[in-house]
Amino acid sequence: MRVFFELCPKCKDRFVERVIEDFQEYVAGTCPKCGGKMKFVLSGRKRVNNTTYKIVINKIDYMKRWRDKCVKIIMKIGEIDKKEAVKRMKTKNSVIFEGDLFHTYLNLRLLDKISSLIEYTVIPDFPYGRVMTMMCPDCGGDADCKIVNIGNGLYESGFYCEKCCDWIVYNVFSQFEVDETYFYLEASIEEADVAIKEMILENIENVCDKKIEHEKIILRDNARNLEIILSIMESYNITYRIEPSYPYKIPKWNSDYYGGKMDG
Numbered sequence: 001m002r003v004f005f006e007l008c009p010k011c012k013d014r015f016v017e018r019v020i021e022d023f024q025e026y027v028a029g030t031c032p033k034c035g036g037k038m039k040f041v042l043s044g045r046k047r048v049n050n051t052t053y054k055i056v057i058n059k060i061d062y063m064k065r066w067r068d069k070c071v072k073i074i075m076k077i078g079e080i081d082k083k084e085a086v087k088r089m090k091t092k093n094s095v096i097f098e099g100d101l102f103h104t105y106l107n108l109r110l111l112d113k114i115s116s117l118i119e120y121t122v123i124p125d126f127p128y129g130r131v132m133t134m135m136c137p138d139c140g141g142d143a144d145c146k147i148v149n150i151g152n153g154l155y156e157s158g159f160y161c162e163k164c165c166d167w168i169v170y171n172v173f174s175q176f177e178v179d180e181t182y183f184y185l186e187a188s189i190e191e192a193d194v195a196i197k198e199m200i201l202e203n204i205e206n207v208c209d210k211k212i213e214h215e216k217i218i219l220r221d222n223a224r225n226l227e228i229i230l231s232i233m234e235s236y237n238i239t240y241r242i243e244p245s246y247p248y249k250i251p252k253w254n255s256d257y258y259g260g261k262m263d264g
Helices: 064-078 082-090 101-114 194-203 223-235
Strands: 002-007 015-020 039-044 053-060 094-099 118-123 142-151 154-161 166-174 183-188 209-213 216-221 240-243
Touching (some): 015 101, 053 064, 053 082, 053 101, 064 082, 082 094, 101 118, 194 223, 216 223, 223 240
Antiparallel strands (some): 053 118, 142 154, 154 166, 183 240, 209 216
């Protein structure tokens, strides 16, 4: 499961939160206010809650020629006057904003305009991936992130200008590489050799959701992050259960290829 947040580029007044199992199924929604096409701007694994975020300035390059631009952005983010903005810019670890997810996102977009001049921290860590845009070199409009099924298990993914109906930049990926389906994997490693247990435990560190109880492991993640675990289990005849059915070929375990440390 992934949570997607859409924003109307015209109204910019709210997020529309959508829960989608597979990104390939995503189709942009319609703004409930103006009827325009929404834009996908954030994604993650958590639904929105009442978390309050802080944006803290760690360091700012106080170059004279960029001073006015920085001051104006800090004034807008903090809703403060010029004197207070300059004070916070000169004070290390000063808080320039506190607020909800929606307004934190809008203010991070403002900070993008001076990203080469400022270092900042979001507290707590911002748990969502922001979708970046590119400017179309032909029309000057925004080119949005897009994934298109081109058949034979392949997908084009990149930045696409809707106005010009053309890709700005893209790559071709297999379905495996873009599949965000979450699989539930359960297995007992009680009777496995010590070296195999160590290898499995070492390779589940990057799995999104994991639970280990009495040498029983329960994992939940996409195919890319479970492939190594499945490869080890298949190669060493460890019985497991996975749901939904795993649609991809499981490669034979190769410790040299995967960077493993298996002996023998």
